[in-house]
Amino acid sequence: MSSPAIRDKTILVTGGAGFIGSHLVETLAPHNEVRVLDDFSSGRRASLPEPVDVYEGDVCDPILLQRAAHGVDLIFHQAAMVSVDESVDAPRRSNRTNVDAGLLVLEQARQEDARVVVASSAAIYGHPEALPVPETAATEPASPYGIQKLALDQYARRYEELYDLPTVTLRYFNVYGPRQQGPYSGVISTFLEQARADDPITIEGDGKQTRDFVHVDDVVRANLAAATTDEVGTAYNIGTGERTSIDELAETIRSATKSSSPIVHHEPRPGDVRHSGADVSRARRRLGFEPRVSLESGVRSLVADGESTATSAVSWETGTHG
Numbered sequence: 001m002s003s004p005a006i007r008d009k010t011i012l013v014t015g016g017a018g019f020i021g022s023h024l025v026e027t028l029a030p031h032n033e034v035r036v037l038d039d040f041s042s043g044r045r046a047s048l049p050e051p052v053d054v055y056e057g058d059v060c061d062p063i064l065l066q067r068a069a070h071g072v073d074l075i076f077h078q079a080a081m082v083s084v085d086e087s088v089d090a091p092r093r094s095n096r097t098n099v100d101a102g103l104l105v106l107e108q109a110r111q112e113d114a115r116v117v118v119a120s121s122a123a124i125y126g127h128p129e130a131l132p133v134p135e136t137a138a139t140e141p142a143s144p145y146g147i148q149k150l151a152l153d154q155y156a157r158r159y160e161e162l163y164d165l166p167t168v169t170l171r172y173f174n175v176y177g178p179r180q181q182g183p184y185s186g187v188i189s190t191f192l193e194q195a196r197a198d199d200p201i202t203i204e205g206d207g208k209q210t211r212d213f214v215h216v217d218d219v220v221r222a223n224l225a226a227a228t229t230d231e232v233g234t235a236y237n238i239g240t241g242e243r244t245s246i247d248e249l250a251e252t253i254r255s256a257t258k259s260s261s262p263i264v265h266h267e268p269r270p271g272d273v274r275h276s277g278a279d280v281s282r283a284r285r286r287l288g289f290e291p292r293v294s295l296e297s298g299v300r301s302l303v304a305d306g307e308s309t310a311t312s313a314v315s316w317e318t319g320t321h322g
């Protein structure tokens with residue numbers, strides 16, 4: 001897929017300092033007026049390039065959202081509580097961020113007549129009956145997180161039907177890449193950290209569960225395509241179509257880092273999905289989406305980046321709107 005150019009637009013990225021949001025901002029900022037709304041609860045200022053306008057605060061604050069979205073052409077709604085585990089611990093808190101905020105963003109977009117690209121999730125499928133899972137599969141989420149993303153996913157599609165708002169919904173599978181970090185980040189960043197420190201690599205459950213790991217660069221390309229497609233009001237799976245077991249992943253990371261970490265097994269995670277893998281044919285056909293980064297090369301480049309982390313700690317001056 002050649003990335004469609006987005007130029008000279010006014011764009012809001014909610015969660016723009018976070019893992020996926022900051023990669024989008026980095027790609028868009030040189031050619032557009034980009035605004036970031038983020039409370040920096042997990043995102044970092046150092047992840048933001050220049051020039052971007054920062055609106056710091058809660059995405060559920062309607063006044064702040066109104067200011068940040070004023071006059072925009074396009075909104076990438078990336079703000080979320082991304083951890084399935086955390087949603088099990090705090091379902092109401094994650095509902096607020098994952099559902100209430102999404103609804104506010106959609107309402108605001110109606111005011112501005114702006115397109116919205118929404119971050120949904122493979123978690124909406126729960127335990128899929130057949131793999132790879134197409135967009136038409138049954139949705140039986142296994143966690144509060146999945147329930148919340150399903151509500152957001154449906155709201156976005158219904159807003160297109162009911163109010164003629166151009167929305168596109170991207171159902172991310174397991175996204176990984178640079179700047180994924182923190183206590184609730186994905187398994188690849190956790191295993192890399194453990195392997196680098198020669199600490200035990202902690203597999204939850206028997207390690208036979210599988211995931212479809214998609215690199216953040218591919219996810220950014222999918223977002224750019226979603227921002228320009230005529231096929232609105234639709235949901236698209238964004239993954240690679242390849243499944244990897246958590247056992248295999250642990251071995252891949254141990255060997256890529258040349259670590260001597262032992263692999264240990266813990267209790268499985270409550271609400272954990274057993275197998276997850278995307279059928280990406282709809283995104284291929286209608287968005288021209290083609291995943292380019294294999295898991296091996298993605299992990300290899302993360303390991304290489306980690307060996308020169310000094311270069312990623314660049315801090316930029318950014319304008320801030322409180």
Ligand code: UD1
Nearest residue numbers: 082084121122123173174184185186187190202203204269
């Ligand atoms: C992830 C995303 C979620 C996304 C979903 C889509 C994160 C934090 N969560 O959830 O936002 O919507 O994919 O498919 O990126 N595991 C271990 N040891 C660890 C950590 C995890 O064995 O130290 C296992 C988990 O039990 C799970 C698998 O690895 O079976 C993946 O876990 P995780 O990276 O947290 O992602 P998901 O729960 O799949």
